[in-house]
Amino acid sequence: MVPVFWFLILLSISVSAQTGRTYNIKNYGAIGDGKTLESPAINKAIEAASANGGGTILIPAGNYLSLSIRLKSNICLNFEQGATLIAAAPSKSLGWYDEPEPNVWGDSLAYQDFGHSHWHNSLIWGENLENVSITGFGLINGTNILRGGGDRRTKMTAADSARYKKMMATDSTRAKMATLSMVGQANKTIALKNCRNVTIRDISILMGGHFAYLLTAVDNLTLDNLKIDTNRDGIDIDCCNNVRVTNCSINAPWDDGLCLKASYALGYARPCQNITINNCYLSGFDRGTMLNGTYLKKTDQLNVPDRGSVCGRIKLGTESNGDFKNITISNCVFENSRGIALESVDGSNLEDITITNITMRDVNSSPIFMRLGSRMRGPKEVQIGHIRRINISNIVVYNADSSYCSLIAGIPGHEIEDIKLNNISIWYHGGGTKEQANIVVPENETKYPDPQMFGVLPAYGFFVRHAKNVEMSNVEVHILSDDVRPAIVLDDVRGVNFINLKAQHAPNIPIFLLKNVENFSTRLCLDIPDNNIKRAEIKKL
Numbered sequence: 234m235v236p237v238f239w240f241l242i243l244l245s246i247s248v249s250a251q252t253g254r255t256y257n258i259k260n261y262g263a264i265g266d267g268k269t270l271e272s273p274a275i276n277k278a279i280e281a282a283s284a285n286g287g288g289t290i291l292i293p294a295g296n297y298l299s300l301s302i303r304l305k306s307n308i309c310l311n312f313e314q315g316a317t318l319i320a321a322a323p324s325k326s327l328g329w330y331d332e333p334e335p336n337v338w339g340d341s342l343a344y345q346d347f348g349h350s351h352w353h354n355s356l357i358w359g360e361n362l363e364n365v366s367i368t369g370f371g372l373i374n375g376t377n378i379l380r381g382g383g384d385r386r387t388k389m390t391a392a393d394s395a396r397y398k399k400m401m402a403t404d405s406t407r408a409k410m411a412t413l414s415m416v417g418q419a420n421k422t423i424a425l426k427n428c429r430n431v432t433i434r435d436i437s438i439l440m441g442g443h444f445a446y447l448l449t450a451v452d453n454l455t456l457d458n459l460k461i462d463t464n465r466d467g468i469d470i471d472c473c474n475n476v477r478v479t480n481c482s483i484n485a486p487w488d489d490g491l492c493l494k495a496s497y498a499l500g501y502a503r504p505c506q507n508i509t510i511n512n513c514y515l516s517g518f519d520r521g522t523m524l525n526g527t528y529l530k531k532t533d534q535l536n537v538p539d540r541g542s543v544c545g546r547i548k549l550g551t552e553s554n555g556d557f558k559n560i561t562i563s564n565c566v567f568e569n570s571r572g573i574a575l576e577s578v579d580g581s582n583l584e585d586i587t588i589t590n591i592t593m594r595d596v597n598s599s600p601i602f603m604r605l606g607s608r609m610r611g612p613k614e615v616q617i618g619h620i621r622r623i624n625i626s627n628i629v630v631y632n633a634d635s636s637y638c639s640l641i642a643g644i645p646g647h648e649i650e651d652i653k654l655n656n657i658s659i660w661y662h663g664g665g666t667k668e669q670a671n672i673v674v675p676e677n678e679t680k681y682p683d684p685q686m687f688g689v690l691p692a693y694g695f696f697v698r699h700a701k702n703v704e705m706s707n708v709e710v711h712i713l714s715d716d717v718r719p720a721i722v723l724d725d726v727r728g729v730n731f732i733n734l735k736a737q738h739a740p741n742i743p744i745f746l747l748k749n750v751e752n753f754s755t756r757l758c759l760d761i762p763d764n765n766i767k768r769a770e771i772k773k774l
Contacts, residue, residue, distance in 0.1 A: 261278045296317045302356065304365055307365075316369065344497040360426045373438045422441040422442060424449075432455045434458055438461045440464050461483045463520070472503035474504070485515075489545075502555040516528075548576065554610075558583075570597070571599070578608040596632065603652070652703045656708075660713055692718055694720040719745060722745075
């Protein structure tokens with residue numbers, strides 16, 4: 234006879250086993266031969282686990298062809314070493330991905346584009362979930378996932394089209410067109426909306442489509458040791474709170490590597506805040522060559538669809554309806570990519586940001602780019618936002634394109650403010666001409682924000698316009714070949730201090746060009762005496 238004490242212990246272990254059960258997808262019909270459609274088996278395992286309160290869905294070693302996988306709360310999707318999930322090419326014989334759900338805010342003419350506005354048309358998706366994880370050292374191959382919202386049009390039967398009539402009735406004309414082009418297709422690898430307590434760790438993604446990860450309104454989010462080698466965005470963190478991104482390697486030559494956004498896809502402005510990004514690698518090598526270890530610069534460098542140069546950067550903004558607050562970025566490496574971009578163009582307040590300990594090599598666009606604009610893609614009553622209280626320190630950049638120097642650019646009447654740059658060393662290509670030194674830079678207040686929007690700039694180091702309370706200390710800018718532009722151009726700047734600046738410059742070429750500048754000072758700067766200038770309409774130093 235078992236004593237009551239031991240009986241209670243055994244009962245406790247049994248209950249624990251039931252609530253922490255592992256569900257091997259092979260027990261639900263999966264084969265792993267790379268030919269059989271496995272998503273029905275995977276979804277059966279998820280449903281079984283969910284019915285029992287949750288558990289781990291084990292994807293063992295093998296190749297698993299899949300359409301949409303629907304996550305549930307309290308589920309861990311765990312990839313065993315050697316497991317590959319392959320996004321299937323949809324067809325009448327194989328089946329279709331889940332349809333993009335209706336979203337009245339998904340009209341690309343008014344707010345964000347189609348890709349940001351739908352989640353169900355994905356390889357793996359979940360909505361209104363909690364306590365979810367995706368883990369393991371497997372690979373997701375998304376080669377058959379679309380890069381956009383209308384890259385290919387699937388031929389649908391009358392019966393297929395009928396499924397979308399209800400959705401079509403609620404969407405605008407532009408959204409209808411985008412949705413029709415997406416019927417049966419997926420354009421995201423992993424998409425989560427309105428979730429909390431989410432952990433994604435150790436997974437690799439090859440060719441993730443429009444978004445390898447689209448994470449919208451996901452709170453208490455941990456992303457760790459992810460490897461992404463993709464054909465558009467790597468990770469988009471949209472309207473999320475309390476996020477930790479660590480130890481991720483992202484190669485994204487055709488779009489942004491790691492992007493924080495605050496879109497209007499939810500139907501209201503929600504902030505992206507309380508976020509740390511640490512120990513990450515960003516690059517723009519040819520697609521697939523990070524994961525295979527070759528790091529090539531042959532194909533994608535010459536045929537880049539995103540504004541003429543490889544991307545792969547960290548960016549805050551573009552989609553900027555909600556605020557960006559309380560964010561740190563540290564200990565990251567950029568290679569063969571664009572730099573860091575901070576952008577508010579749709580009314581957001583981008584503030585209290587710290588960026589430190591960054592190295593960049595072979596940068597093809599501005600190493601540091603801050604843009605406050607007035608695109609205002611959102612509700613009409615929203616006012617122009619702010620960029621303020623930004624600290625950037627301990628940055629080393631080598632071989633940066635001088636056509637697009639570091640930029641801090643507000644717009645007339647709306648200044649970027651309270652900016653501190655410290656311990657920064659940048660080596661630019663050089664090569665600027667006298668004609669380029671005389672370029673008048675357009676405002677382009679309403680345009681899509683990117684350094685290329687202004688064209689070649691009249692400074693090789695920093696161009697600062699419509700800003701106030703800017704401090705640069707221990708900053709060095711160098712040129713690798715002759716350049717006859719000033720190192721720094723200041724235009725409509727109030728309250729700017731330079732301490733221990735070192736700026737390489739050609740003979741008889743000024744370090745500074747001041748235009749409509751107030752309260753300018755220099756201290757301990759090489760080749761420049763200490764200055765206190767109350768006002769300068771036009772001045773060269």
